[in-house]
Amino acid sequence: MTASESHPTRLERSTTAAGAEVAVLTFAHGPLNLFDRAMFDAVIADIAALTAAPPRAVLLRAEGKVNSAGVDVHLFDGLDPEQAADLWRDLFAQICHPLEALPCPVVYAAHGLTLTAAFEISLACDIILASTKAKFGLVETVVGLTPSMGGPQRLAERAGSGRARELVMTGDVYDASTLVSWGVVNAVHDDVDAAARALVNRLADGPxxxxxxxxxxxxxxxxxxxxxxxxxxxxxxxxxxxxxxxxxxxxxxxxxxxxxxxxxxx
CATH class of the missing domain: 1.10.12 (Lyase 2-enoyl-coa Hydratase; Chain  A, domain 2)
Structure with missing residues (x-):
């Protein structure tokens, strides 16, 4: 499927030299890859498709200068507490939990800035690879919010609760080498896209x-x-x-x- 204004992602399937099926989900929603309603709906539909017909390995990646500059804040404007709670319940049920439940390895490749929702989605993947230029942040404090798609708890699992509180409460942006040292990112590569595709193919060819x-x-x-x-x-x-x-x-x-x-x- 090709990306378009109404469906700002691409879900492509191919096979390795050994004949194993690999799926690549690409965020392609303009220069900032913002998570607006269309982007969330597209990712939800793509993950549903992967759940219905799982490949042997999945790669999540993005086009453009950044992986994602975060969530379009218009999505939050005017929400009351119950509507907000319903939003987070839906995103857990339709993105994070089914992504984690896929019966195959899932790899995230971060080549550039990876903020808020995109960072939280990466934390629901099995392995996170990053380029030397990648930076990560949960910066929801700028709008008086805490990350609500599972970021704090999944950071705590990978890096410890103290690091999770630091990253979330400061709202700072961290480079890939720092997050490797914390155990959040698995490895850093000069050409992360090539490295991620090679890893996904290797995993798909395995058991x-x-x-x-x-x-x-x-x-x-x-x-x-x-x-x-x-x-x-x-x-x-x-x-x-x-x-x-x-x-x-x-x-x-x-x-x-x-x-x-x-x-x-x-």
Whole structure:
């Protein structure tokens, strides 16, 4: 799908050399990639499409000079408390939670400024890559708001609660190297788009069912700690032994050694 004024994103699917399907969701909404109602609706529709037909890996990226300069503040004008609460409930239910629940690896590539909603969406992805020029911020304090699409809690998970409070309360913008040192960004690359596409292809060519199991175990830890993760691991991991991917990989390892297996399971 191509981006347009009414649908300011592109969702494209392709296959790797090994035949694995990859999806790339691109924000393409003018020079600032602002999250207005059209942008939110487009992302919601794209994530619904990914949920209905998951690929083996997903890349989120943006066109233009910035990933996103944030949310169009017109979206907040005139909202009463209940309307605002409904907005955040909808964005959790239609963007953050289904993005996290995709049964495949999800990578976010930040090549430039990444503020508010875009930063919060990146925190719902499995892996965040950034360019040396990327900068990140949750700057909602400028309108008397706190980030409400999951940013504070997901920052706290990655960087600790003290860093999350600092980043949110100051409203400062942070460079990629700082956020790597905090554990928020996974890695910095000169050409982040190329690096992200290579990583997504590599993940797509790997054992997607095992990657999904990893996500389920980590999610269990996030929601209930180590004991809960330990409780779900035997069932989640045990189910992999009923997949052609695991059987084929074990046989390949025994016959020709590691690293030669071909994965096709979804």
């Amino acid at each position: 997607t069912r095992a990657h999904h199991a990893t996500k389920q175990i980590v999610e269990a830890w996030r929601s209930g700690g180590i004991a809960h993760a330990d409780a779900v691991t035997p069932v989640v991991s045990g189910a992999l032994f009923d997949t052609d991917d695991l059987r084929g990989a074990v046989r390949s390892f025994l016959d020709v050694g590691p690293g030669k297996a071909v994965y096709a399971g979804q």
